[in-house]
Amino acid sequence: MDPLRRSPSPCSPQASSPESPPCEMLGYVGIEAVLDQLKIKAMKMGFEFNIMVVGQSGLGKSTMVNTLFKSKMWKSTPPGLGGPTPQTLQLHSVTHVIEENGVKLKLTVTDTPGFGDQINNDKCWDPILGYINEKYEQYLQEELLITRQRHIPDSRVHCCVYFVPPTGHCLRPLDIEFLQRLCRTVNVVPVIARADSLTIEEREAFRRRIQHNLKTHSIEVYPQKCFDEDVNDRILNSRIRDRIPFAVVGADREHMVNGRCVLGRKTKWGIIEVENMAHCEFPLLRDLLIRSHLQDLKDITHNVHYENYRVIRLNQSHVLPRGPGWVNLAPAPPCQPSSPGLTKVCRWAQDNSDEDS
DSSP, X not given: OOXXXXXXXXXXXXXXXXXXXXXXXXXXXXXXXXXXXXXXXXXXXXXXXXXXXXXXXXXXXXXXXXXXXTSOSSOOOOTTTSOOOOSSOXXXXXXXXXXXXXXXEEEEEEEOTTTTOSSOOTTTTHHHHHHHHHHHHHHHHHHTOSSOOSSOOOOSOOEEEEEEOOOSSOOOHHHHHHHHHHTTTSOEEEEETTGGGSOHHHHHHHHHHHHHHHHHTTOOOSSOGGGOOSHHHHHHHHHHHHHOSEEOOOOOOEEEETTEEEEEEEETTEEEETTOTTTOSHHHHHIIIIIISHHHHHHHIIIIIHHHHHHHHHHHTTOSOXXXXXXXXXXXXXXXXTGGGHHHHHHHHHHHHHHHO
């Protein structure tokens, strides 16, 4: 036999036949490098996150934002030195670029001074809902352009932190009316503001009353059960739902405690450490908003809340043809166009869970 003539390789075209199984690739290919490519591209582009804080004056909203991101996002005004209380609800937004370990985050915080501070608070939520829908409309108009930007600036509100006054009783009628409308439009995370004014027992009883109010009035705060896509998400989100609303304390000053520098509020009885779980639940709020669910908040905003707004706007403008894909939704008031979106939300989550399984 001629030594130069070699037997055909089992993977060569000559050896292939309809009956033979396909050839399997052996060895390292390098598909895992796709993760490195995505990371490099994301690092170049940076990230965007827009948060809104809602609550009455004096609940520590500005201090809480400064504590969350450990930067002077808002300048707190000492009591008695500020200007007069606004007669109507005003919205103020401030944008900062925060960089940590080479990761850039474009953070926009919207404050709502004047909310719930008036004697007559009838429809005081209209400017807030109008602002959220206005940001959806801006994104929709950019998306519908024939020649649109490669990266559309995202100014939509990804999360709304709702500050509940530490009354120790239950949710006020104003809170219930507003949360029923707000949870259909944006991701809502309620917190008990200035929790250091309550004892541990009072805080826990207050939390249970609020949870009962939310369940009784069908208020779905974040994270909703229909967003649990797998077992791990279900376990993690169940723990979060059991602790919501978080009892938080904000502070932007450092104090020395047992030879170490901590963030806290100094009182006559001692120092309340905001990052100590034995004192408050601020670490749980920070982990939810930044460490574990930041991207999920953005995804739900785009795939659920914005999608509901987009469907209604296209239906109202008669852009969609009537047929199998037509979504028959009743026209909604300007301030709450996504009121019928809960069914669509659960259907979207169910579809994703089916695909993952």
